[in-house]
Amino acid sequence: MRIACLAVCLSLWAVCAAAQEIEDHRHYPGTGSQVLRIVSTADLEVFEPFLLRFQASRPALGIDYTVVSSAELHRAIRDGMAYDLALSSAMDLQFQLANDGYARAYRSEVTDALPDWARWRDLIFAFTAEPAVMVISSERFDGLPLPATRQDLITVLRDNPDRFRGAVGTYDVRDSGLGYLFATQEARSSDAYWRLSEVMGRLDPQLYCCSAQMIDDVAEGRLALAYNVLGSYAEERLAREDNSNLRIIRMEDFANVMLRTAMIPANAEAVAEAGAMLDALLTEGMREARGDLVLPPLQRSSDPERLSFGPIRLGPALMVYLDPLNRRAFLEAWENAMEQR
Amino acid sequence: MSGTGSIGRRLTLLLAGVAALLSVLSWGMVTSFALQAAERTQDNILAASATIIAETLRTEQGEVRLELPYAAFSMLGAVSEDAVYYRVMAGDDMLTGYEDLTGGRQPDLPGQVVFDTIEYRGASLRMASITRLVLAGTQPQPVTVSVAQTRNGIGTIAGDLSQTAAIMSVAFFVLAVALSAFAARTSLRPLTDFAQAVSRRGPSDLRPLRREAPAELAPLMTSLNRLMDRLGQSIRRSEDFIAEAAHRVRTPLATVRAQAEIVLHSTESEDEKHRLRKMIRAVDESSRSAGQLLDHATVAYRAENLARDQVDLADLAATVADALRPTASMKDIEIELTTESALVLGDPVLLENALRNVLDNAVKYSADETTIALRVASDGIESVITVCDQGPGLGDGPVDHLTERFRRGGNVEGIVGSGLGLTIASDVLTAHSGRLDLHSQEEGPGACVSLVLPSA
Numbered sequence: 005m006r007i008a009c010l011a012v013c014l015s016l017w018a019v020c021a022a023a024q025e026i027e028d029h030r031h032y033p034g035t036g037s038q039v040l041r042i043v044s045t046a047d048l049e050v051f052e053p054f055l056l057r058f059q060a061s062r063p064a065l066g067i068d069y070t071v072v073s074s075a076e077l078h079r080a081i082r083d084g085m086a087y088d089l090a091l092s093s094a095m096d097l098q099f100q101l102a103n104d105g106y107a108r109a110y111r112s113e114v115t116d117a118l119p120d121w122a123r124w125r126d127l128i129f130a131f132t133a134e135p136a137v138m139v140i141s142s143e144r145f146d147g148l149p150l151p152a153t154r155q156d157l158i159t160v161l162r163d164n165p166d167r168f169r170g171a172v173g174t175y176d177v178r179d180s181g182l183g184y185l186f187a188t189q190e191a192r193s194s195d196a197y198w199r200l201s202e203v204m205g206r207l208d209p210q211l212y213c214c215s216a217q218m219i220d221d222v223a224e225g226r227l228a229l230a231y232n233v234l235g236s237y238a239e240e241r242l243a244r245e246d247n248s249n250l251r252i253i254r255m256e257d258f259a260n261v262m263l264r265t266a267m268i269p270a271n272a273e274a275v276a277e278a279g280a281m282l283d284a285l286l287t288e289g290m291r292e293a294r295g296d297l298v299l300p301p302l303q304r305s306s307d308p309e310r311l312s313f314g315p316i317r318l319g320p321a322l323m324v325y326l327d328p329l330n331r332r333a334f335l336e337a338w339e340n341a342m343e344q345r
Numbered sequence: 346m347s348g349t350g351s352i353g354r355r356l357t358l359l360l361a362g363v364a365a366l367l368s369v370l371s372w373g374m375v376t377s378f379a380l381q382a383a384e385r386t387q388d389n390i391l392a393a394s395a396t397i398i399a400e401t402l403r404t405e406q407g408e409v410r411l412e413l414p415y416a417a418f419s420m421l422g423a424v425s426e427d428a429v430y431y432r433v434m435a436g437d438d439m440l441t442g443y444e445d446l447t448g449g450r451q452p453d454l455p456g457q458v459v460f461d462t463i464e465y466r467g468a469s470l471r472m473a474s475i476t477r478l479v480l481a482g483t484q485p486q487p488v489t490v491s492v493a494q495t496r497n498g499i500g501t502i503a504g505d506l507s508q509t510a511a512i513m514s515v516a517f518f519v520l521a522v523a524l525s526a527f528a529a530r531t532s533l534r535p536l537t538d539f540a541q542a543v544s545r546r547g548p549s550d551l552r553p554l555r556r557e558a559p560a561e562l563a564p565l566m567t568s569l570n571r572l573m574d575r576l577g578q579s580i581r582r583s584e585d586f587i588a589e590a591a592h593r594v595r596t597p598l599a600t601v602r603a604q605a606e607i608v609l610h611s612t613e614s615e616d617e618k619h620r621l622r623k624m625i626r627a628v629d630e631s632s633r634s635a636g637q638l639l640d641h642a643t644v645a646y647r648a649e650n651l652a653r654d655q656v657d658l659a660d661l662a663a664t665v666a667d668a669l670r671p672t673a674s675m676k677d678i679e680i681e682l683t684t685e686s687a688l689v690l691g692d693p694v695l696l697e698n699a700l701r702n703v704l705d706n707a708v709k710y711s712a713d714e715t716t717i718a719l720r721v722a723s724d725g726i727e728s729v730i731t732v733c734d735q736g737p738g739l740g741d742g743p744v745d746h747l748t749e750r751f752r753r754g755g756n757v758e759g760i761v762g763s764g765l766g767l768t769i770a771s772d773v774l775t776a777h778s779g780r781l782d783l784h785s786q787e788e789g790p791g792a793c794v795s796l797v798l799p800s801a
Contacts, residue, residue, distance in 0.1 A: 103428045105466050125426040125497070192415055319422025320429035327413045329441045 028071035036064030040277045044091040045074045047216055050240050058284050065277055074181030081106050081269050088278040091266045094181030096322040098265045102127040107267040114283040124318045130263035131289035133315050136186050137235040138253045139219055144228035153257040154196035161203045168207050171228040173218045176211035177338055186232045188325040188334060189260050189316050201341035209342060223250050261315040356529035364521030368514040379506035383499035391473035392458045394421055395492040399477040407482040409435045425498020434489045451489060452476045468495045535559050551577035588642035591635040602628045637765040640698050644769055648776035652692040655801055658721045658728050659684035665700045666719055669708060677714040687723035688801040691777045699773035702766040703732050703794050710736035728800045735791040
């Protein structure tokens, strides 16, 4: 009987697990029985050094790290799946979870030290500030002026349609939560977004789910440029392999700065451990020195470019584009711009 | 004193109590106003947000369409960190938003904004709803936009303001207590002054108080003055009585003395002569005492309305010395007079009385065949008459007591005296703003008595 029950439970778990589209998963066993379950949108490659460092300070704690897409993460927390800490790059989805009561309040000296813009009501906390950048292939841009603004980019793309046809990559905003966030915020902030989308749409753009794959394709020459890529991934990639082809360009007219946020779900069990992890993340995020940082920090006061535009604001306005009607309208406009055959 | 406590403290405590009450009241009012203001602010923002959303409603091919304006939510986020919920209903169908955000007052008329407080997901929400008629197809369809927000922000604002108000109330209270203490002390100052004025007075000063007294103290002052008047009258009556008694005793005594002298001269018996002399001496003493009592009464009477005549102490000393020389010569005592002109203002009768009593004392306590030095000196500020004898001195006891009534020195046994002499002198000098100094001779036996008076 007991075995049958166990079997049912296991199979149910298996169904649940299968229902969730897991991109990556790794378990770091600790010497004790306590396990901190983290669900995150951050790739293991970027995040693992930090996890290892955290575990080194508490060897007893096991860490279970699951990588999913931001939409998947949103759904998992909404469905009440058991995680102790949720880290997401999709600020809007994360904010909606907190707004709708899926987050547990947490307060410590570290969270108190956070600047106001980096937290909302002791529920969600930003631990990195990552700008959206453009990554280009130097070879494919050979002989062309490097665009510094969107207007430059529009001009370059429009003047060289043959060179860029099928070689422009960007997020598929229908799939990617982060891509949708970048696109909506950019559309709100700059009218150049729609003109740029129109121009890209004529060039048969390649649509991606994730920054990493876009960077891969640029690095390998399949793409001439990837638009709206996470700067942190690109930098990490450049740091990892010396690729002379890859080049990061920051737009001078305007750039979205995304805050990677953490929250402790309302149904978390290892709350104290999640809090400790959160504190460690925030401490890392608030460090000034760039030296051995695993994650891009929240503030780069030494970086003048950071001063020209602030990060996307954590607030109820983020929910505006999550409204189904707004989303439908935005996606319609986006599809019209991107898919003109 | 301990039973009724201090008026000042009571007044202070009372005023402090009132201040505390007012502080608490004002704090409560500010807190409630702050909460109301915060609530109204939130209502206004919610109304603005709902209105903006309602304004963006439009129809496309007979279908109600809505694109939530960014500002509608960003303005909610700008004011406070409150969770936001919304719902847009077209007729009975939900257009968008949170399906379970139900309840709350719904507007009756299009364009009207209504507010309500509802419970949702375990929190208290403030909700603003507005209805707009949108033409869908041929029929106008009512569309209701509801925007709700948790109330943590207004709690925080009201809490902050309440805390500020509390700090200000405490400061106000402390200030009020300090001012109360000051006010109590200031308003009680006339009373203190009054008490000081009474206690500063000399023991025999029974003049009525003539002061500017506040209305509350006037009855007390009147009563006190009346009491002092009665007391003064009573003292005056008893002094009159003493004077009268002394006078009446002295006249028959003079008769007795005269008769005794006649008998003394006519008798032959030594034994009888001896007895008669003793009798005459006793009669003299009684007469002298009665005289002193009379003097004392005179001093008490005249000191009340002191004359301010110019008196030369040198003349005075000469007169008194002459008057006492016969008595002194009976004991072979020489009075050595050294004078310089020393003018003072005062009652010549009283001054003479005083000096006579002092000199009389000196003669009485001096041994036979001695000298009494009587000196008058003036340094322009003070004029002094000093009487120095070669008698037994002042004894070892405290010198100040010797001027008390009927008090006599510790070494006067065997000498008849009333103990009034120095009292009279001292009273006279006090009435003239002067003083009586008693001290022993620096060299040799004897005492010196100085009558010190301010110079004219």
